[in-house]
Amino acid sequence: MATYSTNEFKSGLKIMIENDPCSIIENEFVKPGKGQAFNRVKMRNLKTGRVLEKTYKSGESVEGADVVDLDLQYLYNDGEMWHFMNKDSYEQCEADANAVSDAKQWIKGEEMCLVTLWNDVPLSVAAPNFVVLEVTDTDPGLKGDTAQGGSKPATLETGAIVKVPLFVENGDLLKIDTRTGEYVSRAKE
């Protein structure tokens, strides 16, 4: 893998820090007119999600991380691993529960997910921003009650539980924002 000099640092660049892949969030160049230059770098550890800050003497080099983001189609879960496919090459890869993390409660199959691969192994999976899922279990709706206010829990076909308005019934299709885990609206399809 290539190494990058601090001169090439910019947000989004993937580098290796203490054996973990990290993504640069912010790179601040600090230099007195007549003195040593530094790069103060804020980055996210892509394995743990933790944000860390490090200072480099300008001109130092850091090993790059082989990290790519790909749009892959979710196929199925075999009970242990989640399987994805590249629709262009038909190549498949499998992600463990750790990588699928929160995304697993929103995907049921065929969705296009943003999969981050590190050395060709999925590191994290992001569900589509919006998904449509069927309600499998919720308390009976109150007919005609479309008034504001009031909510109840509903279990969706993937097992996720979301707060929904009182008028939602079993079998309804709901649009969910996966970034917040919130109900958006009822959906037709």
Added chain:
Amino acid sequence: MASDTSWHPSASLKVIKQRASLLKQIRSFMNTREIIEVDTPILSHFGISDPYIESMTTSCAAESDVLLYLQSSPEFCMKRLLAAGSGSIYQIAHVFRNEESGKRHNTEFTMLEWYHAGFDYYQLMNEVGELLIDIGLERPDKMTYADAFKQTLELNPHTAATSELQTLCKQHGWDDAIDDRHALLDFLFSQAVIKNLEQSKPLFIYDYPECMSALATLKQSEPIVSERFELFISGMEIANGFNELIDADEQVKRFESELTTRSNKGLAEPPIDKDFVAALRSGLPECSGVAVGIDRLLMVLSKKDDINEVSTFTLGSN
């Protein structure tokens, strides 16, 4: 994917006009004081030996095998003018520093450099203060480099052990702090001192450690300090000035020591400017000089926090 607006200036028209009026105010200030505007070449056969400044180079057809340097400061040519008897002079020049790019740095930037013959660095600090008032800012406070460290880190930068500086640097986020006093002090000053001074007015920091003297005279005090000052506004370095070293032998010694440092670091070693040294030998009048970053001054006046927002166009590699 280039958008339709990619040709637009990166500064607003309002800021571009603000720059015009700032330059006008500066010229009028200099005119009142009979400091003459000069215009020296950007291209030179000589670069700068400062280990912390990287020159940009080019070549021309007449001597295609010879490296030419884009000036990192108009200092050497202006001192040749002073030695030739020009009296006090100033220049507003584009200067170039390779590998410097960020919110407060652009590889090419605008510098106001002026030399006041017969002035020491205290008098020049006062004159810089008057210029600030003329352009609508406050008169700066003054604090020594040592006091700034004492107030914020309770440490004497001149006498503290290098290992003590190293430990402090690590505490402030430089994990791999190296055994280089100058670099350690630079790191602490920018990351722990100037940020924590809680200074709302412009501030002069003066009497720098001996290792940061460059082209400044030394004060034979205890400890020895370089007769140099810097101006900070809201923690941002705006200007750097000093009592100019007029001793040619001492200057050559410093250049050679800087070139040794560059060689040890594996950096390019630009030839020493022999014309500048010859001018020093023929006699540079006692004077003080200061370099002011025009773009950063404009950032302060227009309340922008990115140098791109005060520059018409940049290479845009931030």
